[in-house]
Amino acid sequence: MTAVHAGTATSVLPVPRAPADGPVGPAPSGLAGTVPVPGGRAAAYQRVLHRLVRRELRLLAELLSWAPPAEPGRTRALTQHADLVSRLLLAHHRLEREALWPALLDAVPGRAGTALHDAIADWTTRAAGIDSAVRGLATAARQWEVTGTAAARDALAGACLRLAGAVEAHTADEERVLLPLLDAHLDAARWSAVAATASCRLTRRERRLVLGLALEDSCAGDRARLLDGLSRRRRWAWRLVGAGRYRAAVVRLRGEPPAA
Structure with missing residues (x-):
């Protein structure tokens, strides 16, 4: 993985204008009485990003398992994709840590706020461990790029799987635990303020790829909401050329077209 990434700081994903479809789980212990209200854009954003990262890490592990160990072009393609997914995940955790959870804490009243503080403290500890694993993934990728050995490739595949x-x-x-509280307490104004701080340094090609990855496997409602979050110009650009270029990029990476 390269240490420097050219590009501009941009929102990680288009911000959905309405919630993801599907039921919400029960309120966590100590936070009863917080009834999720349909219409929360923050929870929709979270679920889309989570789905993207989970899928791409699993796919990377699979692609690495049969990649030629010493083919520079293929090595570069896979390690660059691992780097992109890693940057998305680190930027997402930074947004949550620095903006989203503080906004939620401000919005949750009384004793429920104390329980939420404990839940966020647990999240922070676990997220720090994941961020450390992401940095370990970068180290494994560099080792494969330098050595070109099957052992280094397999170590990277194992790191992706873990x-x-x-x-x-x-x-x-x-x-x-946390996303139902976003629907219950984070109003549109608070979420807009949080979303304005979301950024990740991406090239134009990477922005197109991330949009396609977010749309892939999404339900019709999520797809419509993500596209609605784009400017009119970007929406037309996606429909005219972006979707086709995304499909071609996925075929080059995976050897097959995207799922949808």
Whole structure:
């Protein structure tokens, strides 16, 4: 993975204008009485990003398992994709840590705020462990790039698989405990202020790829909301050329077209 990334700081994903479809789990212990209200854009954003990262880490582990160990072009393609997914995850955790959870703490009243503080403290500890694993993934990628050995490739595949498992467990708990509170307490104004701080340094090609990854596997409602979050110009650009370029990029990376 490269240490420097050209590009501009941009929102990680288009901000959905309405919630993701699907039921919300029960309120966590100590936070009863917080009834999720349909219409929360923050929880929709979280679920889309979580789904993207979980899927891509699993796919990377699979692609690495049969990649040629000493083919520079293929090595570069896979390590660059691992770097992109890693940057998205680190930027997402930074947004949560620095803006989203503080905004939620400000919005939750009384004793429920104390229970929420404990839940966020647990999230912070676990997220720090995941961020450390992401940095370990970068080290494994560099070792493969330098050595070109099957052992280094397999070490990177194993690191992707372990990180995928950790992310799946972490995001499942986050979606069960914290995301219902976003729907219950974070109004549109607070979420807009949080979303304005979301950024990740991406090239134009990476921005197009991230949009496609977010749309892939999304339900019709999420797809419509993500596209609605784009400017009219970017929405037309996606429909005219972006979707086709995304499909071609996925075929080059995976050897097959995207799922949807």
